[in-house]
Amino acid sequence: MSRRVKCPRCSKPTLFTTENPHRPFCSERCKTIDLGAWADQQYAIPVKPSSEAGSQVDHETESYPSDHQIASSGENPNVH
Ligand SMILES: [Zn+2]
Numbered sequence: 713m714s715r716r717v718k719c720p721r722c723s724k725p726t727l728f729t730t731e732n733p734h735r736p737f738c739s740e741r742c743k744t745i746d747l748g749a750w751a752d753q754q755y756a757i758p759v760k761p762s763s764e765a766g767s768q769v770d771h772e773t774e775s776y777p778s779d780h781q782i783a784s785s786g787e788n789p790n791v792h
Contacts, residue, residue, distance in 0.1 A: 721746050 715728040717735070721742035728735045737743040 716725050717728045718724070719726045719736065719738035719742050721737055724738045726732065726736060726738040734740050734743045737746065
């Protein structure tokens with residue numbers, strides 16, 4: 713029971729059987745290269761960083777008013 717397919721990576725005729733652990737690829741090399749290309753495509757789509765930056769801006773605006781209050785309350789005793 714043997715079937716032949718073309719290696720998706722290099723188009724080389726490859727045996728599609730349980731004896732070929734890298735099927736449908738012709739070799740481990742072609743399999744690794746193809747999986748690596750897929751991983752690269754996934755890492756190339758940044759979605760999270762923009763939402764994390766939004767929460768950081770929220771924290772900064774919260775600390776601004778409290779800084780001003782501490783500065784003005786520190787000046788008051790001096791003037792009095
Ligand atoms: Zn190949």
